[in-house]
Amino acid sequence: MRPGSRSTLAIVVVSVLMGMLPPLDQAAAQPKPIRIGEINSYSGVATVYTFPYREGLALATKEINDAGGVLGRPLEFIHRDDKLKPDEAVKAARELVLQDKVDFLAGCISSSVGLAISAYAKDAKVLYFATHCQTSRLTWDDGHRYIAHTTNNVNQYVRVAAKKAASLPIKKWANISPDYEYGHNMWEEFSTYLKKLKPDVEFVQLNWPKLGESDHSSYITALLQSGAEGLFSSVWGAQSIAFVKQARPFGLFEKMRYLAPSVGNPDELDPLGKEAPIGAIATPFAWYDPGLNKLHPKLAGWAKKYTEWAKERGLKDPQPKLGGSWGYASAYIIAEAIKRAKSTDTDKVIGALSEGFEMDFPWGKVVMRGCDQQALPPQWIGVVKMDAQGKPIAADIEETPGREVARSCDEVKELRAAAAAKQKK
Amino acid sequence: MDFVTSLFPWITNGPLIVVQVMSGLSVAMFLFLVSVGMSLIFGVTRIVNLAHGSFYMVGAYLMVTLAEMLPDHPLAFWLALLVAPLGVGLLGGVIEVTLLRRIYHREPLLQLILTFGLILVIGTLVLLVWGPDNKSVARPEALAGSVKILGQPFPSYYLLVLALAPIVAVGLWVIFYRTRWGMLIRAATVDREMLGALGVDVATLYTQVFVFGSLLAGFGGALSAPTVAVALGMDGDVLTTAFVVVVIGGLGSFAGSFVSALLVGELQSFGILVFPAVSIVLLFAIMAVVLIVRPWGLLGHPEE
Secondary structure, eight states: OOHHHHHHHHHHHHHHHTTOSOOHHHHTTSOOOEEEEEEEOOSGGGHHHHHHHHHHHHHHHHHHHHTTOBTTBOEEEEEEEOTTOHHHHHHHHHHHHHTSOOSEEEEOSSHHHHHHHHHHHHHHTOOEEEOSOOOTTTTTTTOOTTEEEOSOOHHHHHHHHHHHHHHSSOOEEEEEOOSSHHHHHHHHHHHHHHHHHOTTOEEEEEEOOOTTOOOOHHHHHHHHTTTOSEEEEOOOHHHHHHHHHHHGGGTHHHHSEEEOGGGGSHHHHHHHGGGSOTTOEEOOOOTTOHHHHHHOTTHHHHHHHHHHHHHHTTOSSOSOOHHHHHHHHHHHHHHHHHHHHTSOOHHHHHHHHHHOEEEEETTEEEEEETTTTEEEOOEEEEEEEEOTTSOEEEEEEEEEOHHHHSOOHHHHHHHHHHHHHHHHO | OHHHHHHOGGGGOHHHHHHHHHHHHHHHHHHHHHHHHHHHHHHHHOOOOTTHHHHHHHHHHHHHHHHHHSOSOTTHHHHHHHHHHHHHHHHHHHHHHHTGGGGTTSOHHHHHHHHHHHHHHHHHHHHHHHOSSOBOOOOOGGGSSEEEETTEEEEHHHHHHHHHHHHHHHHHHHHHHHSHHHHHHHHHHHOHHHHHHTTOOHHHHHHHHHHHHHHHHHHHHHHHGGGSOBOTTHHHHHHHHHHHHHHHHOTTOHHHHHHHHHHHHHHHHHHHHHOGGGHHHHHHHHHHHHHHHOTTOSSOOOOO
16 A cells, blocks of 8 residues: 555544545435534533533424424534633634534533524624523623523523512611622622512622632631621532531521522532531422422423433433523524524524414423513422432422523513613713 | 721620630731741742642642541541542652752742743642532530630631641751751752762752642641631632741741741731721732832842
């Protein structure tokens, strides 16, 4: 063999391995897929959320394609890693649009990444489905016609939490939230809505540890002396686990009611185990809750299907997660918008989205609202308890339809006008 | 006095002040444990080991694995606390011999790039081995609860930390000032070439120091594991704090790390009481002040 042919062979082998060459026997027969460039954080800290999300998305895509696809064409997601960086995400978005010629963009877990892709989408006139990040600025303050948000935003679950807080005999609330966009957004939404519902509440000891702080002892002892009866917390993930583990032996949870939206999910409850904050109020996706299953008889079947799928795909923790449900819902919502538009043409799909529609999912009705292209899924709130086996769970789940709490279309108009006025200055 | 109590209502509450002091102390002791190894490695090899936080993370993850592997026995935790740092020391040794040894004489930028590369490699390996999910290590049964200090509950696990860190500090002092090996290390921080010229095998000394520094990082990680979530990303958070503590204390000075950890821990603790909103900048404000007054750190020495 000549050296040249050997390197040619190597290139062929590599390209086959990388999946760049389509299998010859199928390429001709299949209709052209609808391609969606999906940008999310697939390395590092966020993978605890994005891996289950990606499996939810993949499961729904498979179901959609097995049932004949969308407009007779299969749906295909092309994943890119944003490394949690807005500039990486925009670079990936540009490549996906210009080189890979995708029909739509999707993805994001970090709010700042979502906002960056959204800004690019607006300029490039490409429709972007924000699927995983949660800031309300996406479709509200900074909203435009080229973005749709397929999952709930901060406003919806924080308002449910504030409603619950208003119903408790607690007057003094303290705060511990990570010092960045999301943490401030959370506290702002919580404190203003709570004050509106219950004007005599007081706010004391507002703590802003840095995002990812590992040692909260000094914040905890400061909270102990604050005289607060309730503690709102928007620390999440590993930081939330660390905070709870550190606060418990100080007796913090006996002294004040803990309200932390994220703490009821298995990502945090399972590692906490015996150290879970019993009695804490949270806004989890408790797919195992008997009450929720009575309300939504199809939920158990979906949970089983998802778990089997995730297991098969090699996820170390295959149980259903919020992210899994979001990925699953996102694929179906995107497919539905294209179906309603009867076309993959960007303007036509935006037209379908701006009319709004409702979809039934195993966990209830999701409204895609037309005026802001924002999803309004059911919102849940519950209490952390121990089950009979001594495993912490979220229990006593109450459901509120998202559209009952979210800001109205008129309020969104005001937010957008205010943001536009601010920009002009 | 009325003015003072209205501004700081906690000032008359003795027990709370004591608990605040103690929580500051426990923060300080963790800071010391994670930063001293970094300072030591820099002092001798002149390498700013950016992968120090990664060693800390591996120490914590090894605790997770050992806690799962070992039988449910009261002594299992202590065995794990002993074995996990040794594992990290071994990892440090392999990295020193295969990689770092090649770049001691190259420009500092290359060293930074290499140790930064190690952060990425170790981070990815941890994701592959342990998966993306958050992990947790239970405190040993005897230290799971709290003790009452002047009527205020205080986590008993922190008492262990408050006891262990000074033991480590004294142990290090004994090693540095009372053993031949410690003398060689001190000599190496002052003049490496001369030490080599006097017939000391500097290459081996470097390896030993790097293993020892990694071991200390691993110990910090292993000891912290029960108080935090063992998760991806814990490397970066620790790296920043350790780096600031080392800079304040003086690069290469282990006593400096101790003093600096105490200073940062307590100032942060009371800073949170007084101005919770600015606590995030406190650490860096302290560093800025120290760098202005003494650019070489509290107990460091100015470079010639």
